[in-house]
Amino acid sequence: MQQTNSTQIVSGKDIAQQIKNQVKTDVESITKQLKRKPQVKSFIVGDNKESKLYLKLRNKACFEVGIKAVQHEFSEAVTFRELANEIEKTNSDDQVDGIFVQLPLPKHLDAQKVLSCIHPSKDVEGFTAKNMGRLVNNDPFLVPCTPQAVMHILNHHQIPLKGSHVVIINHSTVVGKPLALLCLHENATVSVAHVFTTNLKAITSQADVLITAAGVPNLITKEMIKKDAVIIDVAIVKTEKGITGDVDFKQVKEKASLITPVPGGVGPVTIASALQNIMKATNASLKVKYINE
Ligand SMILES: NC(=O)c1ccc[n+]([C@@H]2O[C@H](COP(=O)([O-])OP(=O)(O)OC[C@H]3O[C@@H](n4cnc5c(N)ncnc54)[C@H](OP(=O)(O)O)[C@@H]3O)[C@@H](O)[C@H]2O)c1
Numbered sequence: 001m002q003q004t005n006s007t008q009i010v011s012g013k014d015i016a017q018q019i020k021n022q023v024k025t026d027v028e029s030i031t032k033q034l035k036r037k038p039q040v041k042s043f044i045v046g047d048n049k050e051s052k053l054y055l056k057l058r059n060k061a062c063f064e065v066g067i068k069a070v071q072h073e074f075s076e077a078v079t080f081r082e083l084a085n086e087i088e089k090t091n092s093d094d095q096v097d098g099i100f101v102q103l104p105l106p107k108h109l110d111a112q113k114v115l116s117c118i119h120p121s122k123d124v125e126g127f128t129a130k131n132m133g134r135l136v137n138n139d140p141f142l143v144p145c146t147p148q149a150v151m152h153i154l155n156h157h158q159i160p161l162k163g164s165h166v167v168i169i170n171h172s173t174v175v176g177k178p179l180a181l182l183c184l185h186e187n188a189t190v191s192v193a194h195v196f197t198t199n200l201k202a203i204t205s206q207a208d209v210l211i212t213a214a215g216v217p218n219l220i221t222k223e224m225i226k227k228d229a230v231i232i233d234v235a236i237v238k239t240e241k242g243i244t245g246d247v248d249f250k251q252v253k254e255k256a257s258l259i260t261p262v263p264g265g266v267g268p269v270t271i272a273s274a275l276q277n278i279m280k281a282t283n284a285s286l287k288v289k290y291i292n293e
Pocket residue numbers: 146169170171172173174175176193194195196197200213214215216219234235236237266267270
């Protein structure tokens with residue numbers, strides 16, 4: 001973690017490394033029990049460069065901690081039935097503990113319908129209705145990785161959520177909705193903003209904790225935040241000047257008490273959270289194995 005004046009700048013890499021170290025220890029122990037490495041299989045459709053890069057980073061992180069990562073690539077023209085058949089086969093393969101379906105999928109495939117083919121016990125991104133339902137009931141099992149990463153960062157820096165006003169800009173299933181639930185379960189007061197929100201500034205300027213994931217560079221300027229607010233920038237946008245988030249980092253960091261940079265903030269912690277989910281799924285499958293024996 002860096003400090004400018006009194007502003008803390010989050011090091012996502014350091015937090016991710018701590019999580020990875022713990023996961024590595026867990027992998028060593030479970031590998032002895034299973035007599036094989038935990039294994040995750042990723043399904044990727046088409047030739048989206050960003051998806052491929054993200055998959056490469058996640059596979060590399062798996063390799064670093066001793067998780068076996070394999071991938072099944074499909075052409076852009078794959079049908080729902082062909083993809084569903086392969087996911088269903090993997091559901092019943094007891095050598096595979098976790099399944100990722102890399103998003104976005106081509107337009108002819110309904111992402112929610114494809115994701116619902118994953119067995120909830122192997123749904124390491126937590127997107128199936130069962131895992132989302134468990135989160136709503138405050139009985140979480142596999143929780144979406146990016147919201148989990150945000151919670152790791154807030155916990156790591158001991159940011160109190162109870163009674164705080166958390167404003168989330170994003171209402172997607174991947175980020176905003178699960179994150180709102182996680183914050184509600186911590187007894188925060190949560191506002192969720194999106195593209196139809198009128199007078200965004202009136203809401204963001206009330207935030208003790210502002211979490212933004214709109215994908216709009218410079219959406220958040222220093223006039224839009226309260227002094228000493230905690231600013232978590234989830235967005236990743238490729239611009240001519242490089243990768244950026246939603247926050248005008250230079251300006252906002254002068255007014256915030258803590259801020260995540262882009263890149264190097266939420267991104268690395270998201271990958272580490274994915275590793276944690278693979279281990280949760282592997283541990284759960286080990287328990288089921290013993291019960292069935
Ligand atoms: N760091 C990570 O690990 C990580 C992981 C996942 C995603 N991301 C990044 O996070 C961003 C969001 O991802 P996503 O998959 O959730 O995308 P998404 O589905 O497009 O969500 C964007 C959200 O922001 C809202 N929004 C867009 N422009 C806005 C504006 N001007 N004012 C207020 N709200 C606005 C959208 O509202 P409407 O739905 O009403 O349009 C939507 O709720 C992207 O930049 C993505 O790259 C980062």
